[in-house]
Amino acid sequence: MRIVLFGPPGSGKGTQAAKITFLYEAEHISTGDALRQAVAKGEGLGAELKRHLEKGELAPDELVIGIVAEKLAEIGYENYILDGFPRTVEQAQALDKILSEAGKPLETVVDFEVSLDALESRICSRRVCPACNEVYNINAKPPKKEGVCDKCGAELIQRADDNRESLKKRLEAYEGLTKPVLLYYNSTSASVVKVDASVSADEVFAELRKKLGL
Numbered sequence: 001m002r003i004v005l006f007g008p009p010g011s012g013k014g015t016q017a018a019k020i021t022f023l024y025e026a027e028h029i030s031t032g033d034a035l036r037q038a039v040a041k042g043e044g045l046g047a048e049l050k051r052h053l054e055k056g057e058l059a060p061d062e063l064v065i066g067i068v069a070e071k072l073a074e075i076g077y078e079n080y081i082l083d084g085f086p087r088t089v090e091q092a093q094a095l096d097k098i099l100s101e102a103g104k105p106l107e108t109v110v111d112f113e114v115s116l117d118a119l120e121s122r123i124c125s126r127r128v129c130p131a132c133n134e135v136y137n138i139n140a141k142p143p144k145k146e147g148v149c150d151k152c153g154a155e156l157i158q159r160a161d162d163n164r165e166s167l168k169k170r171l172e173a174y175e176g177l178t179k180p181v182l183l184y185y186n187s188t189s190a191s192v193v194k195v196d197a198s199v200s201a202d203e204v205f206a207e208l209r210k211k212l213g214l
C-alpha cells in the first residue's frame with residue numbers, strides 16, 4: 001500500500017486514513033504530525049525547521065520534503081498513507097523522484113470529494129469549548145447536557161468561521177491549490193481514484209476499501 005490522500009478539511013480523510021492504516025497495519029503519515037515530531041526531537045532537519053518557525057517563517061519546501069523523505073526511508077517506502085503532502089506540484093515531483101530512486105513508486109492517489117452541503121451539515125453542527133478546547137458535534141458527538149462542556153462545565157460556542165460562507169471560501173481555496181497536483185498525478189503511473197466523501201463515514205470506508213481493492 002503506497003497511497004497519497006487528498007481531501008478538504010472536514011472531508012473526514014484523517015478518520016478514514018486512521019481506519020485503513022489500523023486495519024491493515026500500515027503507517028498513517030500525517031505531515032503536520034511528522035513536522036511537529038521533527039521539531040520536538042530538535043535534531044537535524046527538525047532543528048533547522050524549528051529555527052524558521054521561531055522566526056515566524058513558513059516551513060521551507062525543501063525541509064518539508066526532507067522530513068517526509070526521512071519518514072518514508074524509516075518505514076522502507078512501503079505500506080503507508082500520506083496525508084497532507086504533497087501540497088504543490090513541486091512537492092509531488094520531489095516525492096516521485098524520492099520514490100522512484102527507492103524503486104517503490106506511488107500506487108494510488110485518493111481524492112476525497114465532498115459537497116458544500118455535506119461539509120456545511122458536518123461543520124456547522126460543530127461546537128467547541130472555549131475553556132478546554134474540547135470539540136463536540138450536536139449530531140455525531142453531542143455533550144451530555146445541551147450546550148455545556150462535559151469536561152469542564154463551560155458553555156459551548158460555535159466558531160465564528162464555521163458557517164457556509166467561510167466554508168465555501170475554504171473549499172474553493174483548497175480546490176484551487178489541489179487541482180494542479182491532481183492534474184499532475186493524472187500524467188504519472190499512479191492511479192487516481194475519486195471517493196464520494198459526502199456520505200456517512202461507514203459508506204465512505206466501504207467505497208474506499210473497494211476502490212483500493214482491500
Ligand SMILES: [Zn+2]
Pocket residue numbers: 129130131132133134149150151152153154
Ligand atoms: Zn471544556
